[in-house]
């Protein structure tokens with residue numbers, strides 16, 4: 019392998035390349051835009067474009083593309099060659115500032131949620147110079163935002179960028195009110211830990227459900243699951259290790275700070291975590307990571323599954339969104355320091371986050387909702403669908419003190435002694451972990467653990483940035499008016515703790531008692547994606563998104579439509595695939611097996627020696643009865659699918675039909691098929707089983 023330091027970011031037009039290749043004045047102007055958000059002059063863009071083209075062509079690129087993130091949740095790209103004809107029948111390679119700054123892909127085939135009438139096809143992509151351009155597959159990729167003809171956001175990036183500006187503005191107000199005169203910028207930072215499954219390509223190819231829906235719609239529980247807990251952090255098998263090595267290398271070339279890799283809890287499950295970066299770049303990088311995870315798998319005869327729940331009864335995948343706020347002078351605003359009770363700035367930012375999460379928990383819940391995650395949230399492997407915050411002993415103790423007046427002490431962590439004199443004493447963290455909490459403080463950041471594995475992290479982060487910006491703006495309003503700021507901070511802290519401590523919960527989030535307790539505290543428990551979408555219609559939520567310039571009311575409403583539409587289509591595809599597999603693969607196979615049992619009974623009986631055929635007879639009866647039940651459930655599923663298909667009412671009501679009728683009937687049908695799988699001769703079973711898929715790499 020080439021030296022890591024040499025390959026790192028070798029395909030990225032980053033600061034170092036810009037400094038080297040751009041004229042000084044151009045570099046300065048561009049840096050100012052990137053760092054201070056000032057508008058970019060067109061002549062600067064021309065110079066940058068030419069430098070980018072030369073750099074890309076030297077690296078073998080032939081095309082460029084505006085790389086954007088439509089509401090499908092995946093990325094989109096349309097490649098144009100650099101070629102331009104000359105009068106003598108040859109070509110030159112061109113790339114103008116105009117082409118760098120603006121693109122015009124046809125927007126009509128991307129989800130717009132009613133933002134665009136059918137006849138309005140125009141959409142624009144606009145260069146996001148805060149995320150560096152890169153080369154992928156011989157194309158120069160320009161990260162861009164995507165909007166409609168009238169400027170409404172049609173993508174995941176635009177609201178994220180808007181929310182970062184909002185948080186910057188409000189955080190600076192608070193810092194200034196606290197007497198800080200040096201900080202000029204506050205950015206949110208994110209490190210997403212990405213979970214994924216790897217299975218053998220041949221197994222995948224034999225499963226229509228995996229190909230069409232990303233998850234198994236059938237499959238009995240294997241005799242071995244994850245109960246031995248022998249996969250978590252287990253040593254890597256050679257094929258997996260080779261895969262991870264190549265993946266790291268590909269990610270490093272794109273400047274992605276891939277850092278940690280390990281086997282996860284479920285068999286065939288793994289994780290990759292990067293070092294955190296600013297939210298926008300981290301979001302782009304996570305999209306690229308997911309893309310490369312799939313692509314590199316192909317080279318190893320593997321398939322990477324990013325679905326939240328590819329296998330029933332086996333842990334699914336999530337993404338832990340580690341989030342914090344940092345200043346341009348290097349301060350992590352969520353760093354408690356050695357005596358957090360005296361660190362009023364930290365406490366103010368901390369309680370602002372608590373307030374934000376408490377007041378807008380429905381928006382956060384929505385930001386983690388998709389059809390795949392519905393299998394996890396509230397089930398016994400992922401945080402419950404109830405949003406609460408884990409703070410740990412030390413901070414909870416400080417908040418308790420604040421509730422009744424100023425805090426006077428911080429519980430300190432001791433050293434840990436292991437009882438072996440040759441082992442060094444270990445400094446202990448002030449607080450233990452709690453893996454059952456959806457929103458956990460982990461030392462100097464919050465870990466939002468509900469995020470779905472397959473989705474863009476833009477949603478959770480633009481919601482977090484916006485709601486925290488709102489909490490900070492209310493704090494700033496108070497501090498800016500106060501005559502004695504320190505006194506006002508203390509009053510504010512007590513108020514914030516009193517009002518919002520109900521969202522703090524340090525206990526076991528997986529327990530039934532918590533569900534009851536949360537209901538008593540008035541915390542919402544939003545069951546599925548369908549119900550969660552209502553958060554986008556509430557006046558309070560629309561107002562906060564609009565106030566901070568993140569989404570207009572119309573944009574919120576369009577996202578409501580897009581989320582429901584996506585959900586309904588997903589369940590519809592799953593139901594149709596369930597029917598196809600049940601009718602054309604399982605039913606015929608089971609009938610063949612029953613016929614073979616009947617033949618066996620006939621043949622043996624015909625020998626005329628009175629041999630016992632009771633086993634075959636019993637089995638035939640059982641198989642026949644389950645087959646009849648399967649057939650009945652196929653008919654019932656067809657009925658509800660037709661009902662949904664013919665329904666012409668409200669999209670929300672249609673969602674409820676998909677969730678509570680179609681989805682439920684899919685599960686009932688599956689149960690019968692899975693029981694059949696456990697008794698039908700493997701030779702006859704048409705699908706690779708769970709143990710075939712989970713234990714064969």
Ligand code: ADP
Pocket residue numbers: 207208209210211291292293294295340341342343350460462463
């Ligand atoms: P664990 O979750 O097991 O504690 P780490 O401590 O390595 O693992 O952190 C997990 C992720 O959190 C990593 O991606 C890391 O870069 C990220 N992280 C660390 N500090 C911050 C921060 N200030 N802001 C955002 N993410 C952070």
Ligand code: MG
Pocket residue numbers: 211338465
């Ligand atoms: Mg973690």
